[in-house]
Amino acid sequence: MAHDNHNLAIFRGTWKFKNNQSKIWGVFIVLSVITIVEVALGIIRPEFLTDNTFLAMRLLNWVFIILTIVKAYYITWDFMHMRDEKSGLRRSVVWTAVFLIAYLVLILLIEGDYIFEVYKENFIKFDF
């Protein structure tokens, strides 16, 4: 990318930067804040989030996973300059990976849950 047409706005254009360097520091602040929130939640573990579940998973874990994906988005889009690439390159990388990973995770977690049920409910002496 020997050209200087960086897209200098994040948060859907609501936070604009003067130059690329200040954008880098801005993204660093965003990533740091998210990490601090994650660690704080991991240490406090608020009961409201640990005792309620959504789709068989604690709300706290959903919060962690969503924050992680947000972090991954900013690393890819701003540090790896995906924001400045052609949409063809972006889609061939991101859509492929997202589709394959989502499928893999889905089938493996369903299978893992099934095996857990077999161990727990069926006539198998497992804990001896």
Place this chain on the structure above:
Amino acid sequence: MEATVVETGTEGKTWGGANQPLKASYGKMMMWFFIVSDALTFSGFLASYGFSRFKFIDSWPIADEVFTHFPFLHGVEAPMYYVAFMTFILIFSSVTMVLAVDAGHKMQQNKVIIYMFLTIIGGFIFVGSQAWEWSTFIKGEFGAVETKGGRILQFLDTEGERVAIADFAASIPSERQYQTENEGLWYESGSTQTTFNFEEVKAGFLANDNLLVRTQYLNEHGEPTVLSREESIAKLTNEGKLVVEGANLQHNEYGPPLFADFFFFITGFHGFHVLSGVIINCIIFFNVIIGTYERRGSYEMVEKVGLYWHFVDLVWVFVFTFFYLV
């Protein structure tokens, strides 16, 4: 080789060649496709970790209780602070890397040198931290007893604090003969001995009335179940089999063997990526110093190695979440 066809009559048309629809150089595009395939490798690891965890969803160790150590703060409970520190190191080295790429676009050789140097330092700190994390994990702190079914029993006092087996195990003198290969016709080396054997731990447990056993099974609040004194004695004497101190690929004092296996494989594979990233960074760094890219007129190599380095950071973000937080 002679060029037989020079003109195709389609020049300037979409399929006429010399078109760059993705506006990316060959090297950069290949780096992206390598990253996609490497991302799939890591998701294979992490998804199988999720699989095993769902398989043992009612007895998986809680990361907060496993990773509680911080260098130079012995005995202080510091859940996750050290991994959070490692995360910051890696994010910060990503920032210096992207600043180096930015300086490269502007052909500022000296700035590229400074920023790449900082990136390499960050990489070394991270790899060193991971080595420390591994050694703490392998050494273990409290020790535990494994049952005949391969489950882990840990020990608590009545206040609910963890107790190390070294603090209560009785000392039963036993004779152990050491022999070497040249003394016999047939020789097999024995396994490593733990500091205390199971009989010593059992005797010590029975002698101390304030000790309880904690199993791996999680109650409805997601905390491991603590047995009453009578249940503890029954569980330990009937089902206990051997003492576990620390972790290896077969046994670990934290929970199912798979937990330590995945810890070693996933963080190890990631650590290996960081190490190779540092080495590639060093090569590019020296190329920058001797002016290779200045003469070439483009710092695109810095950008390509930067892509790899950010990818390593990206993977760590996921490892951090799935190993230490969730």
